[in-house]
Amino acid sequence: MNGDKIVEIKDLHVSVEDKEILDGVNFEMHRGEIHVLMGPNGTGKSTLGNALIGNPRFKVDSGSIKLKGEDITDAPVNERAKLGMFLSFQNPIEVPGVTLSAFIRTALEAKTGERIKLWDFKKKLKACMEILQMDESYADRDLNVGFSGGEKKKSEILQLLMLEPDFAILDETDSGLDVDAVHTVSEGIREYQKRCGGALLIITHSTKILESLKVDKTHVMVEGRIVRTGDASLVDEINEKGFDDYHEG
């Protein structure tokens, strides 16, 4: 599928506390595509996610990030989100005193700049929670407070479904989930894809989450660089052989 170009990353160099982590990353994604980013631990996958969303702790030394044709390399986090970027966090933060439902509504209002009609919102929220098999009571609970690991990830996917971004990065959304939860989350992702046709970058170690998804491209990242890009079959290959072939030296 070859829709509009959603993301374009050119020669991205990123450092954390003066230590270079990403060493010239290039790739682009089009509307409706699913890309998988794989690679050994500590190779820079999460750094890429953080740099793309604009976490100020991750410093872009050179290169550029474009979202829907706009250069957002220096844009603040919330501007990126408003333009259509979304990151599903590996460790979603707990925010006491703010309910999940109020939070999503506030985020929607921040994004659209319009007041959201409560009735429509509630209906949609309920439908999305059903897809994710989340108990309705979670809507009125404080954001991620006391949620299990699985519930936190579901809460991230719920936000994905509600906010309908053009470009979503899922950073190890499947880690620490049991088989059933992975399946449910995968269903949620598929629903997002079906509904919004956004571009999805899935950072993962395992392949379970990909089972019900059609992967367009697979990137292998080693030591801060994408060393190989292939189609969906590359996922299986890595599954069998691991990353040994890619290590330098």
Place this chain on the structure above:
Amino acid sequence: MTIMKDKNENKTYVEDIDRSMYDFRNEDADAFRLEDGLTEEIVLKISEEKNDPEWMRQLRLKSLELYNKIEVPDWGPALDGLDIDHIATYVRKNTKMADNWDEVPEEIKDTFEKLGIPQAERKSLAGVGAQYDSELVYHNVREDVAKRGVVYTDIESALRGEYADLIKEKFMHLIPPNDHKFAALHGAVWSGGSFVYVPKGVKVDIPLQSYFRLNAKGAGQFEHTLIIVEEDADLHFIEGCSAPKYNVANLHAGCVELYVGRNARLRYSTIENWSKNMYNLNSKRAIIEEGGRIEWVSGSFGSHISCLYPMSILKGDRSTMEFTGISFANDDQNLDTGAKVVHIGEDTSSYINTKSISKGGGVCTFRSSLSIEKSAKRSKAAVSCESLMLDSESRSDTIPAMDIRCADADVGHEAQIGRISDDAVLYLMSRGMSEEDARALIVSGFADNVSKELPLEYAIEMNNLIRLEMKGSIG
């Protein structure tokens, strides 16, 4: 197109709170105002003005004597900026108290309309009192509530009414004038306030509210609130206070005395939003009989300096208290707040839960004093305080004191001081919120368990206040 944001612009810039909604003031044109300072002559004039019974006149004079003897407290925030010689202790408009809103003078009516007082009464209150400077200007209680024997009036009228003897017995009995210097001051010059009497078994299911407005410049407000909730009765009382800002010190030294009978319940809620030239040196105390319950909800947002530590005396067996409080100190504010509790009866329990937020160099101090007497067998007490500091100039202190004289008491204490985590701000911003909104949301969330305890209008007011305090430049 490139979206860029200047690094400086990106930082949350903090400006002083926009208090315009509280800050309007009226001229003192037709007011009767006693000269500044505190002398026997002034005290006697107030007494005469109020047509005090003889015992009250004596109480005033005795209090003045004590005031002159007792030293300013040598702990807590410095009170150097407060000079009683420059405070007018009595100011009143040339008007009588009305029980019909239409009879309240236009200018005063305007003031309270702006503050939403009569609107709130129509919507959700059983009765309302409104004090303007030293005197009540309006007092009204719903007819059906009055019919059940509930009395809600100003103290002055009550002193001449059916409950005159009861007042004589209870007035400044819980907080005697020799308690501390400002209790003595209160005893000498008190004026206005409310008397509430809820007879045995009467449950008032919607709240009564008093609102205190100090309009006069360089003046003091010394209202006295006396509430008696008899056996098996139930009441929710709300007080609100505000004042316009002046460049000279104003003083509030009110006194609240609460008597909670057997198996009765009293909830006492306060939202205090004095202007930042106010010295808020208020005293509040409750005594609770067997099986009774006192619930304090306290929001402190305003004033230059506050010293406020509501005290509960759990006298009766199985009596309980719960204190929920929040304070928010910004630039040039030193809010020294907390709670005191004394366990005397058996199986008594208390829970103190407070939050404080400091910002822009503001200082929040939480003081708690818990004593469990020998007689208070199997008592339970828990103290929890959480502080949030929004920048490195601000300050937050916790000073807990405990005196436990009973071996089988169950006591817990928890304190937490923290800052807003960058990760939390990032998380909220990654969903489209500006940094400022993200911070405001985290702070309102922090305050949420207090706003939940407040009546809706006050919860909204509190959230607005937090938003105002958090407000910066929006690009």
